[in-house]
Amino acid sequence: MSTDSNVTTAAKGVRRGGLREKLQQLMALLGLLIIFAAFSFASPTYFPTYSNVISILYSAVVIGLLALGATLVIITGGIDLSVGTGMTLSAVMAATFIVTWGLPVWLGILCTLLFGAFLGLVNGTNVAILGLPPFIATLAMMLVAQGLALVISKAIPIYFDPVAHSSYLWLSNGELIPSTGFPNAVVVLVLAALVAFVLLNKTLLGRYDISIGSNEEATALSGINTKKWTMIIYSVAGVFTALGAIMISARLGSAQPATGAGYELQAIAAVVIGGTSLSGGKGTIVGTIIGALIISVINNGLQIMSMPQQWQNVILGLVILVVVFIDQLRSKRAATT
Amino acid sequence: MSTDSNVTTAAKGVRRGGLREKLQQLMALLGLLIIFAAFSFASPTYFPTYSNVISILYSAVVIGLLALGATLVIITGGIDLSVGTGMTLSAVMAATFIVTWGLPVWLGILCTLLFGAFLGLVNGTNVAILGLPPFIATLAMMLVAQGLALVISKAIPIYFDPVAHSSYLWLSNGELIPSTGFPNAVVVLVLAALVAFVLLNKTLLGRYDISIGSNEEATALSGINTKKWTMIIYSVAGVFTALGAIMISARLGSAQPATGAGYELQAIAAVVIGGTSLSGGKGTIVGTIIGALIISVINNGLQIMSMPQQWQNVILGLVILVVVFIDQLRSKRAATT
């Protein structure tokens, strides 16, 4: 029966004006809501509160930002293992710019974003020009960034000054709309997701992104400079990574030179839970954000339920399996009807 | 050869396992030798000694074993993120079988290998039957295995008895050929590599492995039960992971429930450095072993040179880039001539 299901699934499905795709995202959202409801049921007093929802959103910010960049890269058919330690290095650079060099906060932020773009550009060059497999190119960058973060910071956290750099810290902890308890970091994530959405769906970058991911050689033969665009896409991903760096360092009030390893897997998990295919050519921003929220909700919920910690990973793993499985089932069913 | 006589060069094509491919591996070996020579030059007294070479081999054993299994999986076009914590869980199970339950050592080992196969089978089932992306299926397994290792061991290392389980410990530290200083672990790696080599090159498993990774649909259309074979291949990879677990726990004399995370990336790096393509359909066992050795040599050499540790990652990253880049160049050149 193997062949049958292979081919018949492949054989099915018409895109009716993107309706199905919208439905699919709606369903992923539903998955998120079901998990949310389950936790609300299990811990009605502490889980479904305004302040806890904000906690959940807040803790999804960094992974969410990294995942946005990773989405763009994964759609090209690549992967970015350097988002975790790249974030760390960018955070160290942000602190270096602002704390050590004393640049004005806005300039420091600009430099950090540019630095992130530079890291991405290096990845993109290694992939597009040197022809290295993305896994290797970004794995190498992951190691290099990890090392450089330690070298530059001398392995000591660099602290922002709560007074002198209050505007920097405000970026994460501050409240644009006062006394709502709604931290700016969440606003930043929403804005970044919007930008990523527009990039992916409304611009040449997005079009070339999916095209390269679907068939790079055919795209190149169609007269698209795929190398250039691959480099641009990795650079843009680097900017999102740098944004993640700014958010985490503003939240922690410091650049921690040793955090970040392991974030890449979480970010990629968020992307894949969100329905983006690791073989490229297909992916959505809304899905990625939902993926990041699902991870965040599960972590938060299990902690609120005081689940013994060794079980938390087990359950996180199982829930990821189930969510992606249902997503899979559903998209198969959707394809047959 | 009658068929060949009337064919032009172009019509003949290139053979797998042919001269060119052998040359390619020779070149990877050359890369390894160059790195080795460089360190020998930098530290002529301490680096190129018999005992240090044995250290290098010894420290390559675990990553090497994990990488062997990962090679088989990656050739299908999949990936196995669960080799690291899967190894940890298997080690905990080995200790549970032998120390806690008091099974005879040989039986404990058998059970551990079976347990590894079971973990692999779960991965394989999730991929082949439930149709989950390998990245997600094995990421979930990575989390679950990590949690279960802690649950089963109660987060406490389980120690083997140096007397009662001496034969177990002998598996790693003992010397089959006495007073050569040549540890059994290295012998195990060599044997395992031989088995993997035979599996990949001389059996149906290898044939279908390459075939699935190269074109799953065409393979299925040829009447091959690709789902069954995918499950078998992941199970075999699980056995290699369990073998890694036995080797590390025998070396340490205990099952450490908290290590193992991060080993998966090193194992995958070894596979890719060895020339196996992450898009599947192509890979060699010899390359993987060379890849594992390259990582081991670099770590060893930098430590022998007392390189500050933050620089070690930077250099490891750069060397990986260069090695894979040269490999790439060479194989491109080889393809055009």
Next chain:
Amino acid sequence: GGTTTPAASGSASGSASGEKPYIAIISKGFQHQFWQAVKLGAEQEAAKQNVTITFEGPASESEVEAQMNMLTAALQKKPAALGFAALDSKAAATVLGQYKAANIPVIAFDSGVDSDIPLTTAATDNKAAAAEAAKHMCELIGGSGKVGVIVHDQTSKTGQDRRDGFLDGMKTGCTGAQVLEVQYGGGDQAKSADIAKNMLQANPDIKGIFGANEGSAVGALKGIQEKNLAGKVVLIGFDSGKAQMDAIKAGTMAGAITQNPVGMGAKTVEAAVMAIKGQTLPKVIDTGFMWYDKTNIDSAEIKAVLYE
């Protein structure tokens, strides 16, 4: 994992409601034995004091952000008190402010929190403890020779304190010795074993090695054994665990510094209960450290603070 449902205490003075007060404890880790011992002490004390606790920590000591998320999640449960071992105390300042605003007393443990919010700190002076290790190292190697240092982590406070304490101790108290470039093994025994072997390879005249936590020390022991130098190199470890204790008894490890993790856990809960009751607390509760070796490992005093 801690006990099940937290007490539904609306206010910080949970004892008044008649239900068991709930104390949230956020540590630096949970997987390693040291933290398991702290947890054990905390649970024993909680049973004695009739309170419920939860005990969690991130998977590695570099996950500062994960710890922040745990702090905020714990705040949602409105605990009567918080026990907190900060990975980076400044980073936690904002969230701790929220605890203060909610009138939840905070007890720091393991290492100090750089803030006036914690009522007290139950901690080991890691620097002093490592200096003590340096003192013994100097003695055992006869005041001169090469010494290797394997530390579990170069960015965590404990890792840095132990490293710096040891290095300072050697520098000031052991001028004849030469300390090699510090290497970091992430507390992974296999990695630390390889590091130790490579150190010995590059410096065959090494006289001593200091392993700054259990994984580093046990790993170093493996490395020394694989080099067939067991007993010939002075190895000093940190914390306890079966492997270290066996090695000390067998003479393959010269000795180790132990903290009192069980006591640390107990003192943290005890202090938290006192804080809930509004009692005054000393600014610092030194949970102490001790040197142990073959000679005193079986003494009652040492036995009490070791864990297998």
Next chain:
Amino acid sequence: MTTTETAPAPGVHDPDLLLQVEGVGKTFPGVKALEDMRFDLRKGEVLGLVGENGAGKSTLMKLLTGIYTRETGDFWLDGEPLSVHTPKEAQEAGLSIIHQELNLVPHLSVAENIWLGREPVSAGFFTRPGEQVRATRELLDRLQMSLNPKALVSTLSVAQQQMVEIAKALSFESTKVLIMDEPTAALNDAEVDQLHELIRRFITPSTGVVYISHRMAELKRIADRITVIRDGHYIDTMPMAETSLDDVISKMVGRAINTEARPENVRTDRPVVLQVSNLSTKTLLKDVSFEVYRGEILGFAGLMGAGRTEVARAVVGADPIDSGEIVLNGNTVTIHTPARAAELGIGYLSEDRKRLGLMLPLPVSHNIAISSMSAKFANGFFVRDKAIRQAAEDSRTLLSIKTPSVNQLVKYLSGGNQQKAIIARWLVKDCDILIFDEPTRGIDVGAKEEIYQLLNKLAGEGKTIIMISSELPEVLRMSHRVIVMADGRITGVLSAAEATQEAIMTLATHRTDAITTQKAEN
């Protein structure tokens, strides 16, 4: 005069018939691919099956061989009801198929592909490569195919891969019905003859062949009877000998088609647009020089592996060149990427639509618009989706691309319609020079004519077209001049007047001394 045979009567299962198909239906989302389809295959005959692109031919064959599950209808083989659910069952029942799209495993060798799933083994698990190669040699010798059994399939040309597919299908001893879905689309005339010879040898009193093709001349030579289908419906079956091609075509498309229009001779007063001098590559090409005039259709002919594709790829910068010069409108240019070529107004349509042409998981509209995305369908950085949809709709009408919507994923289109989508891509792009490599591969006669007319019109408007084709009649009909290649060299340039089948074949088989010096890797 055409004799229409009586259609197979429902319910009667003639044991003298090899294969009988009745009342078969299949619906895809938005498409009714087949409805009440029927046909029968007699013992010992070759049945031609024709129909426009998207008529349902491939779908019918996939139903027969267990790849799709049929919704309604029945099959009988040798008078017995036939029910297959998987390709393997179909194979075991005696049905072998060569699919329209290549279905080989690129990283395995020729021998491994042929025996995939039926490997000679020892102890049930260990492969026997020597035995396998020996069996392959025997098979290839018997089929008189010149392929290296150990060659990796990924290194073979499309035509060679097609030969592997054919060898694979013929390697089954028990095959009664051999189904060939456009087996010759990638082959040139010599190879087609060879294939026909193979088919004749395969036919025995107990076997039969279903042969799908858009090449009418070929059907005339090989088929005994011909079944026409249109829009998923059965139309008619006729004995080939008594049927004229025009008749078949009009049944197929429902109207008459002029198949004779030939372009005028190119006027030499027109300027040279592109001049290529002494082009050589490391792989194959030696000193290739030619020029093309504005408004010219320049044909490239040659045998498989002659190097025509390689010339095109080298010119557009898809492959590196070793030496040589390209002069465009009088200016020397260097072209390292197809992107640069496109910038200079040179477009290249590849011969391998699945691998090098289509973005399979993306919509038809994207596949049409991709080349013109920035030039025509964007305001600066932002994409204008409406314009894309409009252009796609226009192309759909112009080339009569059969698809339920331009939002349909291109992978769900029939082979010929996919080809039309790629042609549309380059028509939309509006290049000055178009290099079309096997442009009508898999396209039905009706549509082919439309495409020929389009090419003529483009040439008339001053565009320059280089057309690489393995179909000699097509080359002869369309080209102002014909360049013939053999073994990486140009062996002759023929004017339209000089160009005849014989002249081209002589030049195409004209071997230079160079061949013998090329060393074969083995």
